[in-house]
Amino acid sequence: MFQRNEDFLLREIAGEYIIIPTGKSVSKVSGMITLSETSAFIWNLLDTPRTLEELVSKTVDAYEVPAPRAQGDISQLLAKLSAMGMLVMG
Amino acid sequence: MAKKKYCPMTIEHESLEMNQAVAGACVYMSKGGTMNCEDCDDCGLVPKGSHTFMIFSNPERPNNPIGISMQNAPFKEYIGGSNCYDFGVYEGMVIEQTDSARDGYFDPCPDNQNPVVLYQVAAPSASGGGFWYDENGNIVYNATS
Numbered sequence: 001m002f003q004r005n006e007d008f009l010l011r012e013i014a015g016e017y018i019i020i021p022t023g024k025s026v027s028k029v030s031g032m033i034t035l036s037e038t039s040a041f042i043w044n045l046l047d048t049p050r051t052l053e054e055l056v057s058k059t060v061d062a063y064e065v066p067a068p069r070a071q072g073d074i075s076q077l078l079a080k081l082s083a084m085g086m087l088v089m090g
Numbered sequence: 091m092a093k094k095k096y097c098p099m100t101i102e103h104e105s106l107e108m109n110q111a112v113a114g115a116c117v118y119m120s121k122g123g124t125m126n127c128e129d130c131d132d133c134g135l136v137p138k139g140s141h142t143f144m145i146f147s148n149p150e151r152p153n154n155p156i157g158i159s160m161q162n163a164p165f166k167e168y169i170g171g172s173n174c175y176d177f178g179v180y181e182g183m184v185i186e187q188t189d190s191a192r193d194g195y196f197d198p199c200p201d202n203q204n205p206v207v208l209y210q211v212a213a214p215s216a217s218g219g220g221f222w223y224d225e226n227g228n229i230v231y232n233a234t235s
Contacts, residue, residue: 036100065096073099080101 001089002055002078004046008086010035019043019086033084038063039077046087052078 008019017040019033035043038059045058052074059070081087 034100034102036097038097039099039101042099062094063096064093070096077099077101084103 001049001051002046003049003088004043004081005086005088008033010040010043017043033086038073042074042077043081 010017010019017035017037019035041059041062042055045055052071055074055078056067056071059065059074060067063070065073078087
């Protein structure tokens with residue numbers, strides 16, 4: 001199960017999806033984090049614990065993308081988010 | 091409902107340097123920066139004393155930075171207009187915080203006690219006026235009226 005770290009807030013600014021670290025996360029991740037639209041879509045889904053299968057299913061329902069590609073992309077995104085401390089394991 | 095066109099799932103992290111002055115913080119304006127406030131009104135979004143403020147620039151409009159203040163709810167968004175340059179916004183400046191939305195403006199102050207909240211929105215055609223937006227993009231104050 002994957003879930004986002006609530007210390008990181010997503011804001012849409014001037015057409016860009018910007019993640020802002022807050023609280024203790026600021027000391028770990030400084031600077032600016034920018035997401036693409038589909039990455040932001042996944043981020044928003046992670047407000048509650050999700051399995052990879054759930055994320056893939058919802059992405060395929062919303063976007064014109066085959067499931068295998070969606071799964072690969074989502075897996076890579078989750079790995080990056082986890083490496084940056086932006087996920088909590090549900 | 092029609093499906094949206096898919097785009098690659100990217101995440102970009104740009105590390106930025108941040109200097110902290112004794113009573114405030116320097117913010118690098120060229121790309122953006124974060125500043126921790128030691129004197130924060132408890133907005134409920136971040137722990138008191140841990141206040142994140144980010145400001146970054148649009149490369150297409152280098153004199154018009156976009157700032158996000160985490161001080162006080164609702165979450166305010168700043169978009170600088172032509173007045174930004176007149177206010178003396180520049181890379182590495184030390185900024186001071188005010189509590190009043192009506193007084194929000196850039197004010198270089200090396201001895202500041204309160205890092206500045208930049209939430210005045212200057213309309214491109216305004217001369218000295220501006221708008222304040224809430225987190226939903228609704229105008230909450232119109233200085234030009």
